[in-house]
Amino acid sequence: MQTDFLVIGSGIAGLTYAIKVAEACPDKKVLVVTKSTTDETNTKYAQGGIAVVHDPENDSFSKHIEDTLIAGDGLCNEEIVNIVVKEGPQRVNEIIEWGARFDKEQDGDYSLGKEGGHSEHRILHHKDVTGAEMERALLETIRRSKNIQLVNHYFIVDIITQHHLGFLITKATPDVQCYGVYALNLQTNQIEILQSTVTLLATGGNGQVYRTTTNPSIASGDGVAMVYRAKGRIENMEFIQFHPTALYQAGQKGQAFLITEAVRGDGGILRNHKGEAFMERYDERKDLAPRDIVARAIDSEMKINGTEHVWLDCRHMDLKKFIHHFPNIYEKCKSLGIDVAQHMIPVAPAAHYSCGGIKTDEWGRTSIKHLYAAGECASTGLHGANRLASNSLLEAMVFAHRSYMDATEKIKLTDAAQPPLPAWNTRGTSHPKEMILITQSLKELQQVMSDYVGIVRNDIRLQRALRRLDLLWEETEELYRSTIISPQIMELRNMITVGYLITKAAAFRKESRGLHYNTDYPGKSELLQNIVL
Ligand code: FAD
Numbered sequence: 001m002q003t004d005f006l007v008i009g010s011g012i013a014g015l016t017y018a019i020k021v022a023e024a025c026p027d028k029k030v031l032v033v034t035k036s037t038t039d040e041t042n043t044k045y046a047q048g049g050i051a052v053v054h055d056p057e058n059d060s061f062s063k064h065i066e067d068t069l070i071a072g073d074g075l076c077n078e079e080i081v082n083i084v085v086k087e088g089p090q091r092v093n094e095i096i097e098w099g100a101r102f103d104k105e106q107d108g109d110y111s112l113g114k115e116g117g118h119s120e121h122r123i124l125h126h127k128d129v130t131g132a133e134m135e136r137a138l139l140e141t142i143r144r145s146k147n148i149q150l151v152n153h154y155f156i157v158d159i160i161t162q163h164h165l166g167f168l169i170t171k172a173t174p175d176v177q178c179y180g181v182y183a184l185n186l187q188t189n190q191i192e193i194l195q196s197t198v199t200l201l202a203t204g205g206n207g208q209v210y211r212t213t214t215n216p217s218i219a220s221g222d223g224v225a226m227v228y229r230a231k232g233r234i235e236n237m238e239f240i241q242f243h244p245t246a247l248y249q250a251g252q253k254g255q256a257f258l259i260t261e262a263v264r265g266d267g268g269i270l271r272n273h274k275g276e277a278f279m280e281r282y283d284e285r286k287d288l289a290p291r292d293i294v295a296r297a298i299d300s301e302m303k304i305n306g307t308e309h310v311w312l313d314c315r316h317m318d319l320k321k322f323i324h325h326f327p328n329i330y331e332k333c334k335s336l337g338i339d340v341a342q343h344m345i346p347v348a349p350a351a352h353y354s355c356g357g358i359k360t361d362e363w364g365r366t367s368i369k370h371l372y373a374a375g376e377c378a379s380t381g382l383h384g385a386n387r388l389a390s391n392s393l394l395e396a397m398v399f400a401h402r403s404y405m406d407a408t409e410k411i412k413l414t415d416a417a418q419p420p421l422p423a424w425n426t427r428g429t430s431h432p433k434e435m436i437l438i439t440q441s442l443k444e445l446q447q448v449m450s451d452y453v454g455i456v457r458n459d460i461r462l463q464r465a466l467r468r469l470d471l472l473w474e475e476t477e478e479l480y481r482s483t484i485i486s487p488q489i490m491e492l493r494n495m496i497t498v499g500y501l502i503t504k505a506a507a508f509r510k511e512s513r514g515l516h517y518n519t520d521y522p523g524k525s526e527l528l529q530n531i532v533l
């Protein structure tokens, strides 16, 4: 297939960008591809909402900027923070025009929620299913567009660059260019070439690298791994955000149900197994301290008391209001026999968000020519060492917009003619005989990352993790070279790469900052640096 604009990913970043480029260039073709069903994205599961300055009487850009900088613990790019906070309201108004509905108070004003680290109420939300509502509005807008083609079940394998034309490419090679991608069509099991003039990666997060995560199974860090293989720049991978309150279910692995931070914003209190409201011992902001502090406090309480979870107490909250704001959580708890008016909710931290990713500039440009990145797979400089709650949907829309601005200019100046691209080489490969080799390696990876590269780290654990990852890498490469390509082997390979990038960056950072806490270096270094791999 050949297209003008190729968009990889159908979450908030990919869809926002696609709508905009399609509208700006009605004579150009826009192809959106996704490896799963159209709406199976991190976006769909977003609960709390989108942070934006909406009430200038009580809030201001400077307060939102300040809160973002405090959470980012010295590593945010202030210029980018300014851009996102100030352009945010325009982007939110656009999605409202496209049909997204946010909850309103009885007087008709938007209802603004509050989450950890925010000094004001500024979270627009749609009950506790904000992401699903935004995804719905975006998909309906896409379906009305005449020049957007949306295809499911295409697994993007690799970015095509000069490497595939026979040139030696290293990190130092200037002008590496993206010509399109190799894609595994999951219906035919054939690898196809998707040739494009401009490509946007919007492949989302990587929570699946850990044993328990709030992320769905698509979140395997594919975009980051592809760019790393193509010798592009990856930044700040050590900053993995663990959400403090995923619903704990004994023995559960994989995707865990989230109990949004907005529940604590409305008055929910964390308690340990003795019933103590322990957060007051850790931070004066108590249950609404930034996420890294709350997650570490929970981790510490669980370790001290030898428990697998703590409790979220909502029993004192107004039940009617709870059901109105959190109908999805209420129903989920009820289905498990938890009556929130009478019982506390068992919660534990789970991997939630990747603050780092593919390094981009203020226009979403990556270090590879004609390749943009937006959304969770990108490292724009907004989050620094820790993301402020509900800033990611906002960031995705702002950088989808900025990428569209730059890409539509670039395409005018670009000759669409490209060198002939070689077909995928399947020589010497056969169908995998033992799937267990892949599933077992995945389990090992998740165990290594959860045990050694989790909320609290130290040098011995990180070195151990690197040695285990080396072995997993070698075994997986051997398997990859000899088997016909499948999504399972590709995701495993991508997740090992991402696990390596997280661990390597964590080992480089000899300090504790934001989400990265190393007990061998509990203080902060004076040197402010981003780790680029
Ligand atoms: P996604 O929405 O994850 O989309 C990724 C897309 O890429 C998918 O379509 C996927 O199929 C596709 N893809 C990936 N790899 C490939 C490949 N190899 N080939 C083809 N396609 C591929 N943020 C907030 O701001 N507010 C919130 O309230 C909030 N709540 C959250 C709650 C939960 C449970 C979770 C998991 C996250 C939450 N977040 C929240 C974070 C936010 O939802 C995500 O960061 C954001 O939605 C990411 O959007 P995206 O467009 O970058 O990627």
Ligand code: SIN
Pocket: 046, 047, 048, 049, 259, 260, 261, 262, 353, 388, 389, 390, 391, 392
């Ligand atoms: C939540 O609703 O608690 C998640 C918000 C976010 O990740 O930004």
